[in-house]
Amino acid sequence: MSEALAIGAPTARKREPGRLRIVPPAALLALLFFYPLALIVRQAFLDDSGVANVPEIVRVLHSRFFLNALINTVTISVTATAGCLIVGLLLALILAFVPFPGSGFIARLIDTFIALPTFLVTLAFTFLYGSAGMLNSGLMEAFSLPLPPVDFLYSTWGVVLAEVTVYTPFILRPLLAAISLVDRGQIEAASVLGARPFRIVRQVILPAAVPALVAGGSLCLLLTVNEFGIVLFIGAKGVITLPLLIYGKAIQESAYQVACIIAVVNIALSLGLFGLYRFAAGRLGV
């Protein structure tokens, strides 16, 4: 008995402090992140006296501003992700299979967009496609038009185009890694046997790229649902997304409870997409 204890004890004593070392960083994150998150949920469901506040929740969830923002968020996110997937796939195929002098440098340049602030692109679009921007000035001068003809920037399309620019690099990176693993011999064999490039892409390259597309696409969905800077900088009255609505309710109207109710919906949506991304990335082995 005492012998068993003597053998068992040192290992237990040795492992204990090591296992407890996770506590400080976990406690820090719990205090600074999970505790505030729990308070958002609490404030969303209970009013100041601690009673469940169902009518207010129902009112907010049925309100036009909330439903509009939800529809905008989902539409923009899905459209932008589709755009990122198409552009990302096209760029990756060209960079990997039809390379040109300097294509490696171009790939790295696109990669640096990941580190740049997202609103930079919106600001640039104002100069390019705004009502007094380069494109409109050029068209008005060339065809002597009285009014700016291009007017998509202050709509959901402006947000979508900006998000495609900002989030395509997030798809390009895993995609390039995945298709660089495709066996070149397979492509050359298919090509010698007379398969046209389109067919090679569809039957040889795409199957290898699907996991990267799924993982990159779900990451894009998550990031575009959470995007704030682009929408704020476009500042169009008609384009309000969930994050922008939370900011407006909390900071501009000081309606914290409404902001918390919307935040709970937004966070639930984001966590769902995060789960999807982890699942997809896990299957990819990232």
Add this chain to the structure above:
Amino acid sequence: MLVWSRSGRLIIWVIFALIFGVLFLAPLAVILLSSLADQWNGVLPNGLTTEHYADVAKGAAWNAVKASLVTGFAASALALVSGTWAALSLRLQGPALKRLLGPLFFIPSAVPSVSVGLGLLVAFSHPPLLLNGTIAIVMIAHFVLISAFTFGNVSAGLARLSPDFEQVASSLGARPAYRLWHVTLPLLAPYLVAAFGLSFALSMGELGATVMVYPPGWVTLPVSIFSLTDRGDIFAGAALTMILVAATLVLLLGLERITARATGS
């Protein structure tokens, strides 16, 4: 390789140049051009000037650069320590706990930044934890948002680390603390520098949470760019954006060189 004919390849390269030009090159070029534009009524600016840079340098720019650099440094340093600590100690856990705790450290990157800011406002606006209106709350917001990225980078580095070095060190009698300081951390150094650089860059561009919590005296670069453009002063906004981009790139390139020199590659 996929397209053999010369004309076919040329067409594809033209398509690539169009997409790359419109989506990536044009925005960067136009921000640079507009930050130097004198007046802009037609397709191109009427003239070039460095006036906007002089203006923002006289105005809020210096304070904004300082606020962004200090916030970025403090938040990234804290995230580096806590992320490395978490990644190292997660290795000591059993597989079940590892699977449970690992994703928890990633969740902050999935929650919208505005909601992180909202949570901090709700949690820390009352005593005893009254942080609302202080600089600390901005740093905490940045720390929370970047912590997942540092944790992820360091974990990825740890996973690629060959366990041989640590085992050899142990079998030669190195104590855990000595082994950590003289074997594990030096091997991890490139990943630590990369993690620090990425989180610093993310912090420099952070807007959503900052705009929720910043106190009047601590306006970071993105917030001050927003208030400039919101006022209609888009040229000054572009100049300040260029300063932000330059600061971020200098920082990243500098860290890259340090890593390259340290690893001898």
